[in-house]
Amino acid sequence: MKKWLLITNEPIDERALTMSRMMSADMGTALYFAGVVRQSEGAARIAAIEYEAFQEMAEHQFEKIFVAIEQKWPIESIRIVHRIGLVKVNEPSLWVEVIAPHRGEAFAACKFLIDEMKRLVPIWKRPRE
Amino acid sequence: MKKWLLITNEPIDERALTMSRMMSADMGTALYFAGVVRQSEGAARIAAIEYEAFQEMAEHQFEKIFVAIEQKWPIESIRIVHRIGLVKVNEPSLWVEVIAPHRGEAFAACKFLIDEMKRLVPIWKRPRE
C-alpha cells in the first residue's frame, strides 16, 4: 500500500490533490473525504478552529494506522492531509483519498482511518471566535 | 435536501465538479465517490465498458432513492453523475458528492445511494475488448 501523509500549515488544495491521483488499471474506486470547519461548535458560533499537533507522534500514529489498514483491506493507496494552525469556517482541515479495487473496502478503510485518527493521533483543536 | 442528477455521454470532469461545491457553514463533511472502469472484468481483460440506461426510469428511480435518503439522514445535498456510452479503463463512470453535517451520515448515505442504485436504477454495462 502506498501512503502519503502531510501535516501542514498551508491551505489544502483539493483541486490539485484530486488531479494528482495515481490509480492503477485494476482499481475501481477513488473515495475522497473532506472534513470542513463548521460555524457552530456546540452551541457557540465560531469563526475558525486552531489546530495543534504533536507532529512527530502524529506521523508515527498515522503510520501505525496505515499498517493496520494494510493488514485488513487490499487498498492500493492512501493520501491524507491534515491542516494545522488557524482554519477558517468552510475551509477543509482534513482531506483523505483512498484508492481501492471496490467500494466496500474503500468505505471501510476510510472510516477506519478517520475513527482511529480521532482516537489516537495527537492533534487538538480550539475554537476561535 | 438539494439533489442534482446527470446521466450523460460526456466525460465526467471531477475537477470542475469538485470545485463547484456548494456547502453551507453548518456542514462539516464533503464525501466524494468516483467509480472507475477496471481493466479486469471477471477473468477477462477489457478496454472499456459500454453503459446503457433506460434514462427516464433511471431518473425516476434515482429520485425515489433521494427521497429515501432525505427521510433517513440530514443530508444537505447530493450530486450524482452517471456516464453512459463507452467509458474507457481508468475513466470514471460514476461520480457522487454528499454534503452532510458529520461524516457518519455522509458515509451511510453515500453507501446507501450506490447500493440502491445497483439494485434499482436501470443502467446496464457491457465489457468491450
Place this chain on the structure above:
Amino acid sequence: MTTGEVMRVTINFYSYFRDLAGCADTAESVAEGATIRDLLRQLVARFPKLEAMQNSMLIAIGLEYQTRDYKLKEGDQVSLFPPVQGG
C-alpha cells in the same frame, strides 16, 4: 372475469434482452384482466430465447417495477430487462 375484450400493450427490451428478442420494442394484444405473467407466456412463445431469462428478468410498467401479478391496462408500457448494473 374477462369480457372477451382485448388490450394492446407495448413492450421495450433493454440491454441483451434486445439481442435475445431481436428487436428493441414490440406490441402485444392481451385479454382483459391479463397479468404480466400471462403476457410473458405469450412473449416467450414469440421470442423463445427469453425463456431462459425469466427468473432474473426485471419488469417495469412505465417507470415503476412491478411483479408478475400486476394486472395489465390498455396502453401499458412494459419494459423487460436483465438485472441492473450501474456504477
Place this chain on the structure above:
Amino acid sequence: MTTGEVMRVTINFYSYFRDLAGCADTAESVAEGATIRDLLRQLVARFPKLEAMQNSMLIAIGLEYQTRDYKLKEGDQVSLFPPVQGG
C-alpha cells in the same frame, strides 16, 4: 526495588494542558523504579490545575501511548495531553 538512585525525565504538555501547567515542558526527578503513576503524583503537587484532568489525560513516552503502570527510564520523554480531536 529501588536503590535510591534518581532518574531525570522530561515532560511535555500539549493543548490546554500547557495553559494549566503554565509551561510547555519541564523536567522531574523520580526514584528508580517509579511508574507514570508516581510521576503524575509529583506533577499534580507542582501543577495543581492538572489534578482535575487526570481521568481524561493521555500519556505518551516518546511516540507511543503508555498506561500509568509504565516504569519510567532515565531520559524518558513524557507527553501529557487531553483527548485528541483531529479532523
